[in-house]
Amino acid sequence: MGIVLRVGVVMATVLVAAGGIAYLIEHGDRATHYHSFALAAASLTTPAAIVRGALALEPTALIALGLIVLVLTPVARVLFALLAFAEQRDRLYVIFSLIVLCVLFFGLTGHSL
Amino acid sequence: MSVLDFTLVVFAGSLFAGFLGSLTGLGGGVVIVPLLTVALGVDVHYAIGASLVSVIATSSGAAASYLKEGFTNMRVGIFLEVATTSGAIVGASVATRLPGAAIEVVFGAVLLISVYLTISLREQQAADAGPAACETLARRLRLSGSYPTPAGEVDYVPRRVPLGFGIMAGAGALSGLLGIGSGAVKVLALDQAMRLPFKVSTTTSNFMIGVTAAASAGVYLRRGFIEPGLVMPVMLGVLAGSLVGARLLIGARVRLLRVVFALAILALGVEMIVAGLHL
Numbered sequence: 362m363g364i365v366l367r368v369g370v371v372m373a374t375v376l377v378a379a380g381g382i383a384y385l386i387e388h389g390d391r392a393t394h395y396h397s398f399a400l401a402a403a404s405l406t407t408p409a410a411i412v413r414g415a416l417a418l419e420p421t422a423l424i425a426l427g428l429i430v431l432v433l434t435p436v437a438r439v440l441f442a443l444l445a446f447a448e449q450r451d452r453l454y455v456i457f458s459l460i461v462l463c464v465l466f467f468g469l470t471g472h473s474l
Numbered sequence: 475m476s477v478l479d480f481t482l483v484v485f486a487g488s489l490f491a492g493f494l495g496s497l498t499g500l501g502g503g504v505v506i507v508p509l510l511t512v513a514l515g516v517d518v519h520y521a522i523g524a525s526l527v528s529v530i531a532t533s534s535g536a537a538a539s540y541l542k543e544g545f546t547n548m549r550v551g552i553f554l555e556v557a558t559t560s561g562a563i564v565g566a567s568v569a570t571r572l573p574g575a576a577i578e579v580v581f582g583a584v585l586l587i588s589v590y591l592t593i594s595l596r597e598q599q600a601a602d603a604g605p606a607a608c609e610t611l612a613r614r615l616r617l618s619g620s621y622p623t624p625a626g627e628v629d630y631v632p633r634r635v636p637l638g639f640g641i642m643a644g645a646g647a648l649s650g651l652l653g654i655g656s657g658a659v660k661v662l663a664l665d666q667a668m669r670l671p672f673k674v675s676t677t678t679s680n681f682m683i684g685v686t687a688a689a690s691a692g693v694y695l696r697r698g699f700i701e702p703g704l705v706m707p708v709m710l711g712v713l714a715g716s717l718v719g720a721r722l723l724i725g726a727r728v729r730l731l732r733v734v735f736a737l738a739i740l741a742l743g744v745e746m747i748v749a750g751l752h753l
Binding site for chain 2: 363366369370373374377378380381384385388389390391392393395396397398399405406407420421422424425428431432433434435436438439442445446453454457458460461464465467468469470471472473474
């Protein structure tokens, strides 16, 4: 399991770094725009858009894809816990793990209250 | 400032945050957000987005080493994660509705409270929580465990599980609202409220931090809080900084660092409240 986590973090880092370098080459001399928050400016807000952009090798999409991989590493931890509990035939904790995964899924698909 | 200059400055600041975070065991998130907002004028929504990602990065990055030692209590972790992830969704939902200034004020207040708690709780050893009546839920849910010591495995039973659950929901909400890991709150709940052995508390808390943050991540992404150009240097800087910090952990004067850190947090907390109130 530790290997899965390490691989995930490394993969995410590579994607983010690669995208980052490309991003800086493309945008390095522009002015920054982070002092005012504008939702309309955010184009990469769904996994579908991110994957599409990453396949087209857009720098910001590559970074965003790396971030998705990173966010999935804790999800993998819960999944592994679920599998371990299933192996031990621990029904109660399989259920708890499923609940956590459901909440995670709810959040990761962008839903809020 | 050009994007390149800005990126380098953010990277350097994040290196420092990750380094300090891994040396003192205190979160990088609490440094990243004030650094970005107060020092660099970044809008707080982007700042908490970047901070949240860095929390996941350090949590997963450090995770592999903790699991093997046999301290993490998976049942406690998974059970309490029901609370933290639910709380995180609530917190993140609130964050999407609050104006940035309100988030800044809350953040500053949390910083000040955390400094106060660090100082006041250090000396106080919580009195023994009482008889085994506090352990009923723990036994029912089979949350007890053991941890390795030189003398062999030592058993323990968590106490006051409902209280721990409640505190964890709050920790999750804080994490979702402010983009922090709430690791300190989690350790507090496990150590003080539930009376788990300290090393079990810290490792189990580490297990939970990344999962809690992941719950809010999708909400943040959908609402545009996560700006790739900004998150990139933060994530890379914090990861690199924490790697260096972990190497230097042996022989570091951690106590002195903690004091310096507390003072810095105090100053940053005041600054954030000032900024949020537009004083």
